Amino acid sequence: MKLHEYQAKQILRDFGLPVPNGEVATTPEGAKAIAERLGKRVVIKAQVHMGGRGKAGGIKLADTPDEAYAAAKEILGKRLISPQNPQGMVAEAVLVEEAIEIEKEYYIGITVDRTTQRNALMVSQQGGMDIEEVAATHPEAIATLPVDPLLGLTDYGIREVLFGAGFTMEGVKMLAPILQGLYRAYLACDANLAEINPCAVTRDGRVICADAKMTLDENALYRQKRLAQYHEESIEDPIEAEAQRRGLAYVRLGGDIGIIGNGAGLVMCTVDEVARAGGRPANFLDIGGGAKADRVRNAVELVMMDPNVKGLLFNIFGGITRGDEVARGILEALATLEVKVPIVVRLAGTHAEEGRALLAGTPLIPAETMQEAARKIVELAQQAG
Amino acid sequence: MAILVDANSKVLVQGITGREGEFHTRQMLEYGTKVVAGVTPGKGGQEVAGVPVFDTVKQAVRETGANVSCIFVPAPFAPDAILEAADAGIELIVCITEGIPVQDMVRVVNYLKRCTQSRLIGPNCPGLTTAKECKVGIMPGMLFRKGSIGLVSRSGTLTYEIVYELTQAGLGQSTCVGIGGDPIIGTTFIDVLPLFEADPQTEAVVLVGEIGGSDEEIAAEYIKNHMTKPVVGFISGRTAPPGKRMGHAGAIISGGKGSPQSKVKALTEAGVPIADTPSDIPALVKQALENWRR
Numbered sequence: 001m002k003l004h005e006y007q008a009k010q011i012l013r014d015f016g017l018p019v020p021n022g023e024v025a026t027t028p029e030g031a032k033a034i035a036e037r038l039g040k041r042v043v044i045k046a047q048v049h050m051g052g053r054g055k056a057g058g059i060k061l062a063d064t065p066d067e068a069y070a071a072a073k074e075i076l077g078k079r080l081i082s083p084q085n086p087q088g089m090v091a092e093a094v095l096v097e098e099a100i101e102i103e104k105e106y107y108i109g110i111t112v113d114r115t116t117q118r119n120a121l122m123v124s125q126q127g128g129m130d131i132e133e134v135a136a137t138h139p140e141a142i143a144t145l146p147v148d149p150l151l152g153l154t155d156y157g158i159r160e161v162l163f164g165a166g167f168t169m170e171g172v173k174m175l176a177p178i179l180q181g182l183y184r185a186y187l188a189c190d191a192n193l194a195e196i197n198p199c200a201v202t203r204d205g206r207v208i209c210a211d212a213k214m215t216l217d218e219n220a221l222y223r224q225k226r227l228a229q230y231h232e233e234s235i236e237d238p239i240e241a242e243a244q245r246r247g248l249a250y251v252r253l254g255g256d257i258g259i260i261g262n263g264a265g266l267v268m269c270t271v272d273e274v275a276r277a278g279g280r281p282a283n284f285l286d287i288g289g290g291a292k293a294d295r296v297r298n299a300v301e302l303v304m305m306d307p308n309v310k311g312l313l314f315n316i317f318g319g320i321t322r323g324d325e326v327a328r329g330i331l332e333a334l335a336t337l338e339v340k341v342p343i344v345v346r347l348a349g350t351h352a353e354e355g356r357a358l359l360a361g362t363p364l365i366p367a368e369t370m371q372e373a374a375r376k377i378v379e380l381a382q383q384a385g
Numbered sequence: 386m387a388i389l390v391d392a393n394s395k396v397l398v399q400g401i402t403g404r405e406g407e408f409h410t411r412q413m414l415e416y417g418t419k420v421v422a423g424v425t426p427g428k429g430g431q432e433v434a435g436v437p438v439f440d441t442v443k444q445a446v447r448e449t450g451a452n453v454s455c456i457f458v459p460a461p462f463a464p465d466a467i468l469e470a471a472d473a474g475i476e477l478i479v480c481i482t483e484g485i486p487v488q489d490m491v492r493v494v495n496y497l498k499r500c501t502q503s504r505l506i507g508p509n510c511p512g513l514t515t516a517k518e519c520k521v522g523i524m525p526g527m528l529f530r531k532g533s534i535g536l537v538s539r540s541g542t543l544t545y546e547i548v549y550e551l552t553q554a555g556l557g558q559s560t561c562v563g564i565g566g567d568p569i570i571g572t573t574f575i576d577v578l579p580l581f582e583a584d585p586q587t588e589a590v591v592l593v594g595e596i597g598g599s600d601e602e603i604a605a606e607y608i609k610n611h612m613t614k615p616v617v618g619f620i621s622g623r624t625a626p627p628g629k630r631m632g633h634a635g636a637i638i639s640g641g642k643g644s645p646q647s648k649v650k651a652l653t654e655a656g657v658p659i660a661d662t663p664s665d666i667p668a669l670v671k672q673a674l675e676n677w678r679r
Contacts, residue, residue: 112487112488112491112568112569114568114569114598114599114600115598115599115603117491117494117495117498117569118491118495119488119491148495149488149491149492149495150492150495150496150499187488190486190487190488192487192488192568217486217487217488219460219484219485219486219487220486220487220488222460222461223461223486253626261542262542263540263541263542263543264540264541264566265538265539265540265541265542265543265544265566265593265595265621266540266541266542266543266546268543268595268596268621268622268625269543269546269621269622269662269663271622271624271625272621272622272623272624272662273662275623275624276624276661276662281624284625317542317545317546317549318525319523319524319525319528319542319545320408320409320412320523320525348546348549349525349528349545349546349549350525350527369664370546370662370663370664371662371664
């Protein structure tokens with residue numbers, strides 16, 4: 001779950017980190033009022049979950065409250081498009097904060113590193129726009145510290161990583177509190193990514209978190225009540241947001257063949273098979289264990305919310321769950337729903353034959369293997385054209 | 386022989402009085418697994434499917450000699466359940482629970498590796514099965530047939546699909562291990578591969594990976610340098626769009642790794658044939674075994 005910059009900055013502020021003064025606005029009038037209160041040159045920043053905001057025209061400077069009004073008016077409601085996000089995103093809020101005179105830009109980030117099974121703290125003197133590019137072209141410019149979770153972030157660890165990134169003892173003294181604060185905030189919020197980029201040094205020698213990004217662990221929201229309220233807002237796609245409310249794992253893929261299966265690995269594999277058969281998957285949907293009719297109905301409803309869907313594929317591997325129960329669940333769900341596209345059902349595993357027998361004589365098209373199912377639904381969807 | 390669990394393993398179920406715990410305890414018993422104890426705090430003295438329930442893992446171990454634990458405890462309490470099992474001296478802890486916060490697992494996995502002798506499988510995994518001997522977890526037992534193929538997988542249902550394909554093709558299994566789909570897991574491919582290499586019953590290994598992380602690339606390196614037995618691979622998610630979840634910092638750590646292309650390339654270079662689809666796996670295994678025996 002991604003947080004907006006203003007949300008991440010509020011968390012950093014709560015943990016004592018230096019953040020520019022500012023507030024969030026959803027109207028040009030609001031932006032103007034904030035600029036008046038700040039009483040100095042401000043920066044207006046689109047609050048969207050995407051990279052490359054600056055290049056997309058989502059960040060503007062304003063010398064006066066009237067300019068702030070104009071800048072906010074231009075950004076709010078506009079679709080911002082960047083190379084990282086070609087589909088673009090619409091900004092519904094802007095952060096209005098004091099402009100800072102930046103002398104140097106550093107990168108500070110922390111994330112879960114699967115290989116070391118620790119949180120990795122990363123520092124670079126090459127902060128600013130494109131940290132991925134630094135990683136690709138100058139990996140040596142980034143110093144990494146895998147933090148021992150049983151010891152926490154130690155002073156010597158901080159020295160090692162900062163010296164490793166080319167800082168002097170002066171830099172260590174300046175940045176150590178930032179690293180400590182970021183690590184505390186990261187753990188306290190159950191984040192799996194927290195970045196300050198850039199961590200800026202101003203012309204007058206102050207260090208300040210000029211931009212911030214945080215991603216929270218959705219599995220931990222049960223104990224992050226205050227942050228959980230940001231959740232639905234963090235999902236841009238309306239079907240994905242609805243799936244979230246219904247407790248189903250749905251990912252929109254942009255094609256025209258709806259895919260429903262049980263188990264993430266199997267569904268992922270089914271998506272691959274449909275693509276291999278020349279089709280374009282519309283979505284990934286894992287209904288998980290069991291196949292109660294209401295769950296199947298929810299799943300079908302979700303997939304059919306996508307108007308591009310021309311065919312629907314069920315791929316169910318009966319394990320503990322039996323194939324005939326699944327077939328009944330599908331029939332029961334479809335009896336109450338009007339689905340006009342062709343539906344191919346592949347049942348395998350336990351009691352698959354009984355399941356297929358139940359489907360005989362219904363408009364549902366049976367398939368024995370995953371490949372056969374993929375081929376059939378691709379053909380049918382093409383015919384439906 | 387097989388690996389990790391066999392007919393002598395004494396299994397304890399944590400969360401045995403819950404719906405999932407009770408259901409799968411019965412399934413495990415039916416498969417022939419020696420389920421010797423259950424633990425649910427506050428329900429000590431009860432019985433589930435004829436299995437005695439204890440308040441603590443230490444008590445259960447003392448009374449029954451359990452050496453394997455299978456955890457069905459809900460996510461908010463599962464990390465504590467893992468630690469309780471480890472501190473009671475359980476050798477193999479299998480955590481089925483899905484949805485444990487990743488920071489909890491960072492702490493638990495580091496503690497287990499450094500301060501205990503216990504091995505953790507999972508979390509968010511289907512468990513493991515040694516064909517016709519012992520099933521720990523939620524894998525459907527009827528799919529298995531005893532044989533010489535070892536299987537290690539990050540997936541659940543996809544693993545069942547592949548076991549089914551193997552069995553249909555007459556290729557029985559030694560042990561099938563579902564290591565789980567979470568970013569931080571107790572046992573990775575390279576922890577399981579040496580066990581298969583050393584196991585006399587296992588003649589070939591099927592490795593089932595998926596997108597994300599770099600465990601498959603690390604496994605490829607291990608296979609190239611240490612495995613004499615043939616390994617056949619499959620990677621799920623080959624057409625998944627990149628970077629849906631990853632932020633900047635994630636991309637830095639993996640340094641270009643994590644894509645299906647990278648995994649397929651690394652494994653292919655390590656001499657591991659990669660199946661395009663699960664139903665191609667049995668033929669590749671047969672071919673690899675023929676080449677190896679020659």
